[in-house]
Amino acid sequence: MISFNFQRAYPNNTPHPENGLWFALNDKGMLVIHHETETILPHGQTPLPHLPRTDQTLFLGYLGDVPCFACHIANDLELPSTTRLLGLRDLYGRVPEAQHAVAGYASQLLLWQRNSNYCSTCGQALTQILGEWGKRCHNCKRDVYPPVSPCTITLIHDGDRVLLTHKAGWGNRYGLVAGFVEPGESLEDCLRREVQEEVGATVSDITYFSSQPWPYPHQLMLGFFARYTGGELKLDLNELDEARWTTRAEISKGIVGIPPKLSIARQLIDHWMAK
Ligand SMILES: [Zn+2]
DSSP states (O other): OOOOOEEEOOTTOOOOOTTEEEEEEETTEEEEEEOSSOEEOOEESSSSTTOOOOTTOEEEEEETTEEEEEEEOOTTOOOOTTEEEEOHHHHBTTBOHHHHHHHHHHHHHHHHHHHOSBOTTTOOBOEEOTTSSOEEETTTTEEEOOOOEEEEEEEEEETTEEEEEEOTTOTTBOBOEEEEOOTTOOHHHHHHHHHHHHHOOEEEEEEEEEEEEETTTTEEEEEEEEEEEEOOOOOOTTTOSEEEEEEHHHHHTTSSBOOOTTSHHHHHHHHHHHO
């Protein structure tokens, strides 16, 4: 949804990080500097003054004119008291939205770097392809690329009602029908199948809303509206424990909780509410 001035870069075209913005990640989260009232991402030549720069540093590109770098940091690294490790979801709203989006990209590329050292067919070491993030197995003559998994997410409406779904453990927070696109499926096929499987409904008037990278770990969410046309609600109990028709009034009064602003689910609901 958001658009910002980010110019992507690819290996092996790395500038010296004179005044870089750092996306430094370990298993606990992303390194931020925490002042009393604000949270900022590290900037400078390295994410932390005593941290040596490693060969594993990835140059992501320029946000405006600021070079952005990503690197893994050790899980047992001793951190100064002015720093924190925040998960990507917790980072949202604490740093500018553009930086949060680059943080998601950084997280996906770092995961890719970690998980793509060897060919999954023959076990030979993969080598970086210059000019892209892909890697090559010279034994199999096979190239592999960072994964992106498309998912549809659908707001099903019926007049003044919207169909919200609920999973075990969500408390009073409800969401929308969503699922991964299967091989051989169009987005519309996927949407109709997911709606049928999860809640037993049929839909028509499918309209595209927008998309959102969802780096948990590497989905691309494609948001749609669809009109309910029939079907007794019948839940896939492996996925959901409830689905309910909800009115605008119930949502605006807070009777039914909706997803956080970070998500495209929330953007779909907000858009529908404003209609
Ligand atoms: Zn191979």
